[in-house]
Amino acid sequence: MNLLSRSSLKRLLAALLLAGVVTLMTGAPGGYGVPAYTGLHGSFLERVSYFGLFRTQRWFLFLTLGIIAWLVSTYYQRHSLTIRRRLEPVMAIPTQVMQRRTNRWLLIGLVVIVTIFIPKLVHQQFWMYLIVEQIGVWILLALGLNVVVGFAGLLDLGFAAFYAIGAYATAWFTGVLPTPAPFNHPIPTLWCIPIGVGLAMVFGIILGIPTLRLRGDYLAIVTLGFALIIDDFVGTQSGLTGGGEGSLTVPKFAVHVGPVHYTWGISPTPYYYLCFLFVVIFLIAFTALEYSRVGRAWVAIREDEVAAESIGINPLKYKVMAFAVGAASGGFGGVLTAGLIGNINPTLFQYQVSVNVLILVIFGGMGSIWGVAIGAIIVQFVTSYLDNYQPWGYQLNDLYMYIGALLIIMMIFRPAGILPSRRRQREIQSFEVDHEGHLDEVLTGDEP
Amino acid sequence: MSEDLLIDVQQVTLRFGGVVSLRDVSLAMRRGEILAVIGPNGAGKTSLFNSITGVYQPQEGSITFASSKAPPLSVIGKKTHRIAQAGVSRTFQASRLFSALTVFENVKIGAEDHRGIGVAGALVKGPRTRRGEHTSDKVAASMLRFVGLFDESNTVASQLSYGARRRLEIARALATDPEVILLDEPAAGTNPSEKLELTTLIRRVRDERDVSVLLIEHDMKLVMALAERIYVLNFGSMIAEGTPEEIRANPAVIDAYLGSSTEETSA
Numbered sequence: 129m130n131l132l133s134r135s136s137l138k139r140l141l142a143a144l145l146l147a148g149v150v151t152l153m154t155g156a157p158g159g160y161g162v163p164a165y166t167g168l169h170g171s172f173l174e175r176v177s178y179f180g181l182f183r184t185q186r187w188f189l190f191l192t193l194g195i196i197a198w199l200v201s202t203y204y205q206r207h208s209l210t211i212r213r214r215l216e217p218v219m220a221i222p223t224q225v226m227q228r229r230t231n232r233w234l235l236i237g238l239v240v241i242v243t244i245f246i247p248k249l250v251h252q253q254f255w256m257y258l259i260v261e262q263i264g265v266w267i268l269l270a271l272g273l274n275v276v277v278g279f280a281g282l283l284d285l286g287f288a289a290f291y292a293i294g295a296y297a298t299a300w301f302t303g304v305l306p307t308p309a310p311f312n313h314p315i316p317t318l319w320c321i322p323i324g325v326g327l328a329m330v331f332g333i334i335l336g337i338p339t340l341r342l343r344g345d346y347l348a349i350v351t352l353g354f355a356l357i358i359d360d361f362v363g364t365q366s367g368l369t370g371g372g373e374g375s376l377t378v379p380k381f382a383v384h385v386g387p388v389h390y391t392w393g394i395s396p397t398p399y400y401y402l403c404f405l406f407v408v409i410f411l412i413a414f415t416a417l418e419y420s421r422v423g424r425a426w427v428a429i430r431e432d433e434v435a436a437e438s439i440g441i442n443p444l445k446y447k448v449m450a451f452a453v454g455a456a457s458g459g460f461g462g463v464l465t466a467g468l469i470g471n472i473n474p475t476l477f478q479y480q481v482s483v484n485v486l487i488l489v490i491f492g493g494m495g496s497i498w499g500v501a502i503g504a505i506i507v508q509f510v511t512s513y514l515d516n517y518q519p520w521g522y523q524l525n526d527l528y529m530y531i532g533a534l535l536i537i538m539m540i541f542r543p544a545g546i547l548p549s550r551r552r553q554r555e556i557q558s559f560e561v562d563h564e565g566h567l568d569e570v571l572t573g574d575e576p
Numbered sequence: 577m578s579e580d581l582l583i584d585v586q587q588v589t590l591r592f593g594g595v596v597s598l599r600d601v602s603l604a605m606r607r608g609e610i611l612a613v614i615g616p617n618g619a620g621k622t623s624l625f626n627s628i629t630g631v632y633q634p635q636e637g638s639i640t641f642a643s644s645k646a647p648p649l650s651v652i653g654k655k656t657h658r659i660a661q662a663g664v665s666r667t668f669q670a671s672r673l674f675s676a677l678t679v680f681e682n683v684k685i686g687a688e689d690h691r692g693i694g695v696a697g698a699l700v701k702g703p704r705t706r707r708g709e710h711t712s713d714k715v716a717a718s719m720l721r722f723v724g725l726f727d728e729s730n731t732v733a734s735q736l737s738y739g740a741r742r743r744l745e746i747a748r749a750l751a752t753d754p755e756v757i758l759l760d761e762p763a764a765g766t767n768p769s770e771k772l773e774l775t776t777l778i779r780r781v782r783d784e785r786d787v788s789v790l791l792i793e794h795d796m797k798l799v800m801a802l803a804e805r806i807y808v809l810n811f812g813s814m815i816a817e818g819t820p821e822e823i824r825a826n827p828a829v830i831d832a833y834l835g836s837s838t839e840e841t842s843a
Contacts, residue, residue, distance in 0.1 A: 420705070421689075424681065425694075427685075431676060439665065440661040441657055442655070442657045554732055
């Protein structure tokens with residue numbers, strides 16, 4: 129064994145450093161009213177059980193874990209070829225199975241059936257509510273941002289703005305804002321779906337036409353500014369938007385067509401189905417777009433804008449279209465949220481929301497519709513679970529520390545996301561060959 | 577001016593701040609010819625291409641593209657994609673393919689009609705959309721057969737050899753149904769046998785597809801074999817114009833270009 133070789137010792141050092149960081153991250157928090165060093169101090173010295181054998185200080189436990197990680201990685205390094213060769217046929221099975229059309233449809237059918245029966249499986253109203261508000265709505269947001277970031281390659285850091293527009297449009301048209309509804313005539317909440325979606329799209333176009341001439345970083349900054357303006361506007365214009373208090377209660381969705389009378393009540397289940405319906409609609413629509421000439425034009429612009437222009441593609445037009453199309457599902461997410469939670473206020477649309485949605489898209493796999501949907505489900509479920517149960521001494525404030533770590537790990541091992549889009553994966557691979565991997569340029573679609 | 581002019585560049589001056597990239601450059605290209613622009617590195621050849629395709633906006637002069645299907649287009653101030661739609665297509669010095677797409681997709685994107693919105697068509701997939709798809713598939717296939725890459729249809733573009741990439745770029749440019757194609761150093765980085773293939777291909781572009789060719793090239797053998805007329809740029813100015821024989825005998829050209837770097841150009 130060459131455990132003492134130079135590269136092996138380097139790995140040991142890395143493993144120990146990593147163990148140290150993990151000890152700190154997972155350790156006791158510092159805080160107000162306790163000595164400043166408590167967090168640091170406690171993380172290392174707090175007494176814990178050592179694999180149930182005896183009690184010792186945390187640093188010793190994590191030192192052991194670090195050494196185990198080192199041994200495992202050394203073993204893997206030595207036998208990586210064999211391991212990979214053995215694993216290859218196993219890893220290829222899902223792809224092989226999915227290549228068959230019937231299997232694909234079977235899987236989709238299974239997913240649909242499970243999704244339909246989820247309200248029967250989840251008995252707690254609380255969790256049903258979370259599923260709609262924290263997962264369903266966020267799938268919609270992530271799908272919309274995926275069109276902008278994933279398909280067209282535009283880094284949008286202000287997607288929450290469209291979400292806010294959808295929600296506030298609903299509040300305005302149903303007449304629950306301090307400012308009266310248009311024509312002084314509040315309309316039913318259900319009618320706000322086309323209005324909220326439409327308005328979000330219009331804002332996408334209005335924002336897009338002047339700003340989408342910018343490239344890469346500049347666009348990211350402008351969209352960030354737009355989101356901050358919207359956030360500030362709804363937060364401070366008390367006479368128009370209700371300011372920090374937000375709106376009064378948005379009426380529930382209700383259908384009154386002929387003999388059919390139905391009102392979405394307090395139970396989250398009907399909202400779940402409404403949300404599900406629209407997720408399916410957007411999934412189908414965005415998939416159709418991806419494989420249309422519009423989708424191909426987006427790929428062309430994302431890959432090489434200059435070349436795209438040279439074959440007659442108007443980049444500005446297609447970018448504005450991506451903004452508008454993406455804004456549609458963001459706007460719908462806003463309408464649904466307004467109908468579901470009633471009182472909407474600026475805290476729902478803070479800058480954080482834009483970043484969160486972007487994280488979902490990156491995690492799931494930019495440009496991969498299914499990846500983004502699955503990524504949104506995983507991340508949002510885990511986050512909701514952690515928020516509400518706080519297992520293993522998890523601290524609420526630590527959420528973004530873990531998400532940050534997750535993103536770093538993702539970028540190292542799976543930069544194209546958990547379920548990568550095939551085109552994106554190829555882009556990253558060919559890019560790494562050409563440029564030894566600068567992923568920011570893949571992300572923003574900048575020319576190298 | 578005779579009426580068969582296709583591209584008419586008149587006294588174009590292009591400046592970047594204080595740097596003059598093109599000085600009073602004129603060029604007249606006839607319909608159906610293979611025309612080459614040569615000159616040492618930094619002479620402004622690619623700047624001229626970029627001016628004709630709307631990437632750069634020259635401060636002085638005029639560029640007119642006389643399409644056979646539409647009224648003459650004054651190029652300066654127009655957007656690149658408008659000029660491309662009007663029938664001026666191009667390739668790039670360092671090939672700019674959509675490297676993550678397959679060979680077929682690369683060409684198909686070129687063949688597609690990028691006017692209109694297309695979202696409704698994509699969602700509803702009416703007969704018009706389907707007909708459009710069908711047409712662009714057919715065009716893409718025929719262009720790939722034309723450049724001899726049809727068998728590579730499903731290969732990812734980034735995996736092609738250098739010479740094949742150049743041919744693919746030409747196929748993509750041709751798929752836009754242009755009247756003139758601007759080739760920016762098509763033979764750069766290719767080996768001798770690929771060069772020979774390219775020479776034949778470029779001639780076929782003009783003869784079989786009826787597309788005029790404007791060419792920038794360093795490889796003198798290729799230029800002399802292909803071009804019917806040659807323009808010579810040096811330090812942003814047009815210093816000579818004529819048939820290959822005339823150019824070869826022109827003392828100013830020999831001085832500026834051929835004489836000083838014979839080894840490099842024949843390499």
